[in-house]
Amino acid sequence: MKILFVEDEATIAETTIPAFQKQGFPVDHVETVRDAEAALSVYDYDLILLDRVLPDGDGLDLLAALRRAKDATPVILMSSIRHSVAERISGLDRGADDYITKPFDRDELISRARSILRRPAAMSRRVIEIANVVMDIEARSLIVGGTAIRVARRELSLLEQLLGARGRIVPREAIERNCYGFDDEVSVNAIDVSLHRLRKALVDAGARIAIVTVRGIGYMVEETV
Structure with a gap:
């Protein structure tokens, strides 16, 4: 938010x-x-x-x-x-x-x-649940398979956008706008670093979702088996 x-x-x-x-x-x-x-x-x-x-x-x-x-x-x-x-x-x-x-x-x-x-x-956006991943927007919490996991603030904001899109592609430019303020210094690979950390955290926690790169457009979340 x-x-x-x-x-x-x-x-x-x-x-x-x-x-x-x-x-x-x-x-x-x-x-x-x-x-x-x-x-x-x-x-x-x-x-x-x-x-x-x-x-x-x-x-x-x-x-x-x-x-x-x-x-x-x-x-x-x-x-x-x-x-x-x-x-x-x-x-x-x-x-x-x-x-x-x-x-x-x-x-x-x-x-x-x-x-x-x-x-x-605003409450319709407060809790997002996909597969075994539950994100409480207001509480800024993330639960995977019933277990709370900790991720950094920007990674959590990034995941909020991807989960909120529910299978639609989120353009890279939209992620930059919504994860960073005007005054934030954003390095060229900042989003890539955040995506890498977020993907690792989800895999390590056993999340049944994957963050997919749609080359030249952006990213989306898909459920995995």
């Missing part, structure tokens, strides 16, 4: 983004309404963390535009200067899923994000 973090205060971004990444969430960070619009025109996000006061406008206007366009992506509004009940109600009435004031506790924000992602609209 990928997050768009729209925040122009560097100190908040520098402390909040790593906290989400540590929990397994790839995060794209932008600082303006214009850059947020550009990101949203290219990528599908599972959650938007949206500041109210941005250098080129009010985040609430961006939220209103999303809802007019029938974009139901969950949004948590963040604000440091509009603390009144009326302002919070206004944000919620215009389509926000939650509203938090600054300064906020990072753990509380992560908890609120998880709560939103557990709602019915």
Whole structure:
């Protein structure tokens, strides 16, 4: 699950983004309404963390535009200067899923994000099961043949995409977009390394699935005998 973090205060971004990444969430960070619009025109996000006061406008206007366009992506509004009940109600009435004031506790924000992602609209993606492999998206856990196994954060995000596609090919470019944020440094063979580690972990655990390379296109998961 990928997050768009729209925040122009560097100190908040520098402390909040790593906290989400540590929990397994790839995060794209932008600082303006214009850059947020550009990101949203290219990528599908599972959650938007949206500041109210941005250098080129009010985040609430961006939220209103999303809802007019029938974009139901969950949004948590963040604000440091509009603390009144009326302002919070206004944000919620215009389509926000939650509203938090600054300064906020990072753990509380992560908890609120998880709560939103557990709602019915997102729950269909929460647990994916193929053959003897079960992945709990919200809990960031992987079980093979009834036994929990540990894999690195990026390998888990990669597997989430492949399992979620359920037999369809996932283009390599899509994996790059969803496993890495804008600011991540991605080496030429980063995905190949992650795929190698993930394949080894699945084989060692006795998984009855295989990650197949479709040359020149991408990758897919197939059940094995």
